[in-house]
Every structure is written in structure tokens, then in C-alpha cells.
Amino acid sequence: MKKVLVLSLVLLIAIMGLSVKITMAAGAVGKELEVLMNQIKMFNKIYPDIEVQLLPMPNSSTARHDLYVTYLGAMTSDPDILMIDVIWPAEFAPFVADLTDDYDYFELDQFLPGTVKSGTVQGRIVAIPWFTDAGLLYYRKDLLEKYGYDVPQTWEELKTVASDIASKEKINGMLFQLAQYEGLVCDVAEFVHSYGADFLDANGNVIIGDADNHARLVKALTTLKSFIDDGVAPKGVLTYMEEETRRPFQNGESVFLRNWPYVWSLANDANQSKIAGKIGVAPLPKGDIENGRHSATLGGWMLAINNYSSDAEKDAAKKFVKFLTSYDQQLYKAINAGQNPTRKAVYSDPKIKEAAPFMVELYNVFINAEPRPITPVYTEVSDAIQRHIHDFLIGKKDVEKALKDLESELKMIIGQ
Numbered sequence: 001m002k003k004v005l006v007l008s009l010v011l012l013i014a015i016m017g018l019s020v021k022i023t024m025a026a027g028a029v030g031k032e033l034e035v036l037m038n039q040i041k042m043f044n045k046i047y048p049d050i051e052v053q054l055l056p057m058p059n060s061s062t063a064r065h066d067l068y069v070t071y072l073g074a075m076t077s078d079p080d081i082l083m084i085d086v087i088w089p090a091e092f093a094p095f096v097a098d099l100t101d102d103y104d105y106f107e108l109d110q111f112l113p114g115t116v117k118s119g120t121v122q123g124r125i126v127a128i129p130w131f132t133d134a135g136l137l138y139y140r141k142d143l144l145e146k147y148g149y150d151v152p153q154t155w156e157e158l159k160t161v162a163s164d165i166a167s168k169e170k171i172n173g174m175l176f177q178l179a180q181y182e183g184l185v186c187d188v189a190e191f192v193h194s195y196g197a198d199f200l201d202a203n204g205n206v207i208i209g210d211a212d213n214h215a216r217l218v219k220a221l222t223t224l225k226s227f228i229d230d231g232v233a234p235k236g237v238l239t240y241m242e243e244e245t246r247r248p249f250q251n252g253e254s255v256f257l258r259n260w261p262y263v264w265s266l267a268n269d270a271n272q273s274k275i276a277g278k279i280g281v282a283p284l285p286k287g288d289i290e291n292g293r294h295s296a297t298l299g300g301w302m303l304a305i306n307n308y309s310s311d312a313e314k315d316a317a318k319k320f321v322k323f324l325t326s327y328d329q330q331l332y333k334a335i336n337a338g339q340n341p342t343r344k345a346v347y348s349d350p351k352i353k354e355a356a357p358f359m360v361e362l363y364n365v366f367i368n369a370e371p372r373p374i375t376p377v378y379t380e381v382s383d384a385i386q387r388h389i390h391d392f393l394i395g396k397k398d399v400e401k402a403l404k405d406l407e408s409e410l411k412m413i414i415g416q
Helices: 002-018 032-046 061-073 089-095 113-118 141-146 155-169 182-194 211-229 235-239 242-250 263-267 311-324 327-337 344-348 350-355 357-361 363-367 378-393 399-414
Strands: 020-026 050-056 081-085 128-134 136-140 172-175 254-259 279-282 298-305
Touching: 020 032, 020 311, 032 050, 032 311, 032 327, 050 311, 061 081, 061 089, 061 182, 081 089, 081 311, 089 298, 089 378, 113 128, 113 298, 128 327, 128 363, 136 141, 136 263, 141 155, 141 279, 155 172, 155 211, 155 254, 172 242, 182 211, 182 378, 211 235, 211 378, 211 399, 235 242, 242 254, 242 263, 263 279, 263 327, 298 311, 311 327, 327 344, 327 350, 350 357, 357 363, 378 399
Parallel strands: 020 050, 020 081, 172 254
Antiparallel strands: 081 298, 128 298, 136 254, 136 279
């Protein structure tokens, strides 16, 4: 017995001597944090010598971005693993590890090509795709059936249906995320694209003043604002982010909701949702204009490794990133957190069709989601869109003034 205890002590000392502690920036939208903590437990059964500590981050991607700027600007090694938005790789590329030689290690040929492209900057792989997102329309299937409506195909149809059902049920018609933060850019981009318009062209040039595009922008933005002005969406949406809209929807307080895939599993959880089993999911409506189209903003998050971490920390971080992005863990995350896989093969797994059928049925929405403005100065561009469009939505400026001010600032930022 004494010999066994001595051997156990020696083994414990050996493990402690070889252990590495790494930190990971973690979000907490929906079940994200709960699922990640379970994944760490699974990881530690394989790698007991690697301790993973979570560093909680704000749910606002804008606030999270600013924290990363502070950490990386100070050249600190924490966090070792950064959870970065798909729009940030180019900005953070100088501060994160080059993973180009690890292409086969992470099995990137098995991933959706667009997600791999998002993490590639000037030929360097700087981030590994973790989960992908696209804006979706959630609706009360039971209420549409009750009042004899089909799923709306255009924004004007949505207003009509939402207004009618909302007035009869004494609830809200529609919920958006229109606080002044990155989420506003996502929601606005879906409206703008659905009317065939944009703020920048494919070459990064400002096109707000181009006659046809300008008319489409005005139509898109005034339609969005009319949801609030006409009472179809509550004025509170001007301060709402993702979770401020998800909770009232699953409490049965709205007919429609624009949000990301993670809502599905939560809104169908009978332990916390009053409308479990009564929900439908569809592509967002198209613009009420010739050549209007359905559009979803491309979202999603990637995992990058801090270049200021030690070699031992980087090595441990790679093992954890490989684990989190493996087939089994992407399937686990899709089923339990409702976040879309970035590995192609997972979409064919029978378990995902059973747990989240919309991921399979709306597969084309996810692979055709549209990116936000593509420019190396995205953060400045996003900030300008947030401020000027939010000013319009709250009534501080009219649409022409907001677009004129936005055009002027974007041209200054881009140097056009």
C-alpha cells in the first residue's frame, strides 16, 4: 500500500511538473459558456497536463474587440486563445500566431472553404474557424397558423403580418438588434443588401452617392425605421443586443425575431422557454423592390493564438483549438449550443438533423451569407455606420443627412 501511494505521488509530481496553464477568452451568449466548460472537462480526460482557464468577455463584440486591442497592445500573453469575430483577422493578424504550416494538423481541407478564407490574411492562416453564423428569421409557427398566414417573403409583408397578429395577441410584432454596436451593422446590412444596395463596392470604394444605389439605400433604411415608427417593433430595439431580443421572444412576447442560429436550442428548451415547439425558422425577407433578394449577414467566430504566448503555451493552445474544432466537438456544440459547424461533414450527421433540422434545411443560407464591408479599416468603417445610422433610427437625423455624413466620413477613412 505504501509503495502504491509513493508511486501515485511521484506520478502526480511528474504531471504537475509537465503541466501547462493556458487562458481562453470566452463569450457567454446563450449556452456558449456552459457548453465550453463541459468541453474543457472532456479535453482534460485526454490532456490532463493542460489546464484551461476561461477569461470571460463582454457579449458585445464591440466591447470585446476593444479589450483585445488593450491586451495585444500591451503585448501580454493572456489570453493565449482569442475568440475573434470573422471581421477581425486582418486587423489582428500582426499579433497572433502564424498557423499556415498547421493546415494539415487542423484538417482545414475538411472545413467550409469560405470560413477558412475568412481566417486567411495575405496567404497566412491566422485563425481556425470555430462556428459560422447567418442572420435568420424566427417566427411563431403556431400564431401564423392560427391567423392563416404564410411565412412573409418581403419586409412589407412581414410588417403587415406582424402588425395584425401583434395587435390581436397584445404582444410585439418584430425584434431587431439595433443598439449602437457591431450587431446594428449586421442587421442594417441585411436590410441594405435585400434592397440590392451597399455602402462600399467590392473594391472598397464608397458608393453611397451613386444614384441608383442611393435610392435603394434610402428605401432600405426608411423601411427599417418604419418598423419602429409604426409600432411593429418596440422602441427598445434601439438599445437591444442579441440576448435582449432572444429572451422576450422565448417568453412569448413577440411574433417575429431576427437573430443567429444559437436561439434555436434555447427557444425550444421547455425548461426555460414558453414557446418550445411552436417556432419556425426561415430566411430573412427580401426587399420590396425590383431585384430585391433574401440576404443574411455572414457571422461566426474563429480561434486565434496569441503570438506573445510562450512556445509551451502555443503548443498547448493548438491542441485545445484542434480539439474544439474536431468533428465530434463541432457536432456536440451544434446540438447543445445551436451554433453552426464549420466542418462540412457534420451537416450530414443524422444527429444534427434531429436536434437542429433548420441547419440542414437552410444550409444554402449559411453558405451564401453575405460579408460586411471588406476593408482593412473595417473597425473605423463599422464605427461610422453604427453612429450615423443609429442617429437616423433614433430620429436625431433624417435619412439624407445621415447618409451624407456617413459618406463623408467613410471617404475620409478610406482616403477616397
